Amino acid sequence: MKNLSNISPVIFSLNSEALVARLCKHLDGETGNYTTRDFPDGESYLCIKTDVYQRHCIVVADMSRPNSKFLPLLFLADTLRELGAASVGLIAPYLSYMRQDRRFLDGEAITSKIFAKSLSHHIDYLVTVDPHLHRYHSLDEIYSVPSKVVQGAPALAKWLKDQGDLLLVGPDSESEQWVSDIAKYSGHPFITGDKIRRGDRDVEITLPDVSSYLGLTAVIIDDVISSGQTILCCIKALHSAGVVNIKCAAVHGIFADGVDQDLLNAGLSALITSNTISHSSNVVDISPLLIEPVLECILHVSQSTK
Template identity: 65%
Template sequence: MNQAAPLLFSFASHPLTAPLARQLGAREGHFAHRLFPDGESYLQIQTEVQGLDVLVLVDLVHPNQKYLPLIFLTETLREFGARSVGLVAPYLSYMRQDIRFLDGEAITSRIFARTLSRHVDYLVTVDPHLHRYHSLDEIYPIPTQTVKGAPALADWLASQANLLLVGPDAESEQWVADIAAHSGHPFVIGEKNRHGDRKVDISLPDLRDYRGRTAVIIDDVIASGHTILRCIGELHRQDFSAIRCAAVHGIFADGSDQMLLEAGLEQLVTCNTIAHSSNLIDISPLLVKPIRDCLASSG
């Protein structure tokens, strides 16, 4: 592998930029990006990349705004001689549509994966939403590394006492069970019935044996927040007043973070995969080895 320090280019001011650069021994690369009045992108690389391994860091929340600038950046890096171009996407979008539910629908997860793979040499991400896919290798033809956020959540929870971990649905059971085992707290799992993108019902088992504990709702991603909102309602119904929520990815569409706090959460905590004021858990130590492995194999 090339012994020169890799370059790390990141979009916006991402909370992972500084810790990853420090732990990887990477130099930060610089580029200019702006929009012309008609909405087209302008991009200029401002750091020499010839012969160097390059990492591009971008969370792909709101991907339609970021995809074209990302492709312009990765292709320009190649044009100016980057030895390899790897993508570190702490949050990976377009995993939802993994099957054709209705005639004529686009299976966007496959299209996105196939198209994105043409522009980067490898992908490192955190807890992609693998529902019907068993791994990213099923749709990404490039090497991929998937980092699990559960250990970071478990470490944060282990430092606290008298908690009850709450998983919102059966899909979360194995994940929450692992976090509970590593953090030393009991857990319960709810039952979720979804009636649309923003309408869900949650029911929890009888929790009277756990009263007096602080309930911590655990999820991998908070998007609209409606699942968490229903969990809060169920916990209130069973006389829990101290309620927190911890998640890996916080998207918080339509101001749902404020909605959850107003509904009674006393604390909202996320990993720093997507920039947000709730970023109390640093995921960067878990990313270092997978990135180094990719850098080594890219040579």
């Protein structure tokens, strides 16, 4: 990375000002300045104020609830290109449109491929955190630009290591490998539950015997909280087993329909997320994990354009 020690990128925030401020410190970067507003008919106006000519530019955009963010992102990225940016990379701490990766019913759109193909036309590289790959083995299957995936687990594990005596709880068997890796680093015991999902909001969780852990604080660990139904069921199961103090820590907090408050009302003593998506629960900082992948991408782009 020594060849890029003085790149001083320009970093633009689409909706992630706090994360951009941290990235600017790590990368010795400049915060990109632009103005935007809507015309009376709903169309967008954009004017970039920072000189970006022959400079490496990064757009940071949390792509949760993406439909209202996609066009502004394209307008920003393409305008940076037109103004002569040396490169335009995207840090999407949360990457959307990974769910529909096949046609389950006749006539369905495979939106993950459509989204990836379109976005790839407007950026030089992509860095993201814990995307839900499902049936894809890597982002390279759908994105035509270089991509780097950052694992959020080390950041969670680092935070958990200093939180005292805990029992880490994976809500289902799919989380076992993930939770066990975090537990290995943080030094805490862990259990995983069995989940039966009958629908988006119809979930049942069964936990193993926790009687030997009743003196510990239970921390439910997940990669993303969206509808929150899995976590709500896990809280209920822990309460039924006699666990008194329950917290929840996740990488991505989407919190659809205000479920964050429902989780707290259900008995959580604390709700912790990383700063991939701006929220009052942001405690874990993932910005240090983004630096090396971003620099690698800029180096790759720089070498490929020589």
